[in-house]
Amino acid sequence: MRLKQDVSPVVVVIFRLVVWLYSLISYLPYLLLRSSDLQSFSECSRRVKASSVSGHPSGPYRDVGALRALATCLQPGLNTLDRVFESSVCRFPHFDCLGTRDLLSEEDEIQEDGRVFKKVILGEYRWMSYDQVYKEVRAFGSGLGALGQKPLKNIAIFCETRAEWIIAAQACFMYSFPLVTLYSTLGGPAIAHGLNEAEVSHIITSKELLENKLKNILLEVPRLRHIIVVDDKLKSGSEYPQGISVHSMAAVKRLGAHPENALRQRRPPCASDVAVIMYTSGSTGVPKGVMISHSNIIAGVTGIAERIPNLGEGDTYIGFLPLAHVLELSAEMVCLAHGCRIGYSSPQTLADQSTKIKKGSKGDISVLRPTLMAAVPEIMDRIYKNVMLKVEEMSVFQRTLFLLAYNYKMEQLEMGYSTPLCDKLVFRKVRALLGGRLRVLLSGGAPLSAVTQRFMNICFCCPVGQGYGLTETCGAGTISQLWDYSTGRVGAPLVCCEVQLKDWIEGGYCSTDRPCPRGEILVGGPNVTMGYYKNKQKNSDDFFVDKKGQRWFCTGDIGEFHGDGCLKIIDRKKDLVKxxxxxxxxxxxxxxxxxxxxxxxxxxxxxxxxxxxxxxxxxxxxxxxxxxxxxxxxxxxxxxxxxxxxxxxxxxxxxxxxxxxxxxxxxxxxxxxxxxxxxxxxxxxxxxxxxxxxxxxxxxxxxxxxxxxxxxx
The missing domain is CATH 3.30.300.30 (ANL, C-terminal domain)
Known part of the structure; x- marks a missing residue:
């Protein structure tokens, strides 16, 4: 989609003259320096990315690099999450692992309409190394055991995205405590439902969520005995029902570090053990708990990591999406497996203009300057609209220059060429909104519009990998190749799974449709989860095992496969109304x-x-x-x-x-x-x-x- 221009003819001539001169000067060096095996984006986009294993248009479709066998783990022998993390600790002991900004000051700011917003000024990121995190993980897991938490018995986490979330999760993985995850935005009835269904006796939470939400439903959760608060200081004077003990995370770690508890033998997990029971956010009713094994998560992480080139200890990831969501959890597991560092943020402190950032101070992304980021389309749509509003406020000359550069870069990308001059002169300030160093942006959770995807590719000078996955498939399904600048598609199947199309006659979608086969999307492979917790009927409706013993999930989404093996989501069964x-x-x-x-x-x-x-x-x-x-x-x-x-x-x-x-x-x-x-x-x-x-x-x-x-x- 080309942006409309209110263009002065003189400006157009000058711009095109500069572009022509630049192209002329740079073309010969480009030809001389270009290696013989380097392919342009347009050449790459014509390559087949996936093909049907059976030869039938319904599939199953696999990544062309995984036609013989599906990938199941990152490295041989690393088949549980504790082993994956321990491997990273051995390889990157002194590298930065988890980072959090210091709170320098906090104040209330009265708005014009009388509402009061809390504003903060934050300092630099304070980092823990992989080795430090590992020691905290061991101490916390040991402390939970000393508090009576048993292996293979569920424990819940109800907390915002922060470093303590991952430390708690890794402790549970290490000590074989199945982790029940609950969104921090869930209402009281949904929280009580999850805790009671999972028969939880221990819960990890934050001071704010304890006081504002959890405290109100404690009488509705009779099995609950221990509340562990991740904040350093507990609020004194609060009263809780009889039989419930409240502990700080620091106190539990001290308990775990005591020689008597530290030497206690732990029961290491097996690949088939449940690692997480992830409660969905309940878009269609009561939240369902999805049982995810260690091997499921590792297969999903393997598939996602394969689509991110040059992933390693030089990368910085910004974590701000809910860790109770499979997209964020999978993304952070990918980072921890490859020695990346993770700096924590929140939607309220992400950018300089975010709601909690005091005017004149820096948001998290400006300070952290990440190279990797995962986002949902809603956030990217907001960025797109905010930038375009700023473009409208520019002078005629600035706006004309921006729109000319935008459309010129779009033309160049379609031909497979980069535009370093435009990137440096025109898009540098826009790119700085996301820190200026971003090299990979992954989009998931919902469809991303073609307009927004194209805008992010052009203005932020980094590829947007649009993906498709569900909680039931560990967030893994498909991700577009980063050099594929086509829009509206979600890429080819990952190396950990395969995708098949099932005819949906009522909706008029069949695998024999021309020119593209269409149907309900089924995902199969080692990343397909164990099913819904205590919900046999739903399991039999949505999951099945084929003759080869492979597990499949029926997504309810309608897709079509293009000739190059890429998938496009075109409909959803539940969204269709007659x-x-x-x-x-x-x-x-x-x-x-x-x-x-x-x-x-x-x-x-x-x-x-x-x-x-x-x-x-x-x-x-x-x-x-x-x-x-x-x-x-x-x-x-x-x-x-x-x-x-x-x-x-x-x-x-x-x-x-x-x-x-x-x-x-x-x-x-x-x-x-x-x-x-x-x-x-x-x-x-x-x-x-x-x-x-x-x-x-x-x-x-x-x-x-x-x-x-x-x-x-």
Missing amino acids: LQAGEYVSLGKVEAVLKNCPLVDNICAYANSDESYVIGFVVPNKKQLLALAERRRVRGLWEELCKNPVIEEEVLKVITEMALTAQLERFEIPRKIRLSVEPWTPETGLVTDAFKLKRNELKSHYQNDIERMYGAK
């Missing part, structure tokens, strides 16, 4: 298109099978909506603007134009919308921690509006 007149509408497809609208920060399309049209709930972009209101001379507070029928109608017009430009069918375009005053965050319970829509919760939340838009009395 309207009154018989037309099928893919709600996910509609949302993916309309989220590219500058006025839209988030959108949920909704359709009732008894009705003839689609409706939508929209989280508007505040800056864009205020500008629209000013152009239409509509006055009022934010809440009043969102409920104003004139503004609602104007937003609907813009959305409709975007939908028609993207060639959506008329019946797919929302006919009525409702603007949301508040953004949808995991804290509101309307989206998951990966920012996937919780359709049931959104339907309940907007029930009155649904009835109004469908004309119910």
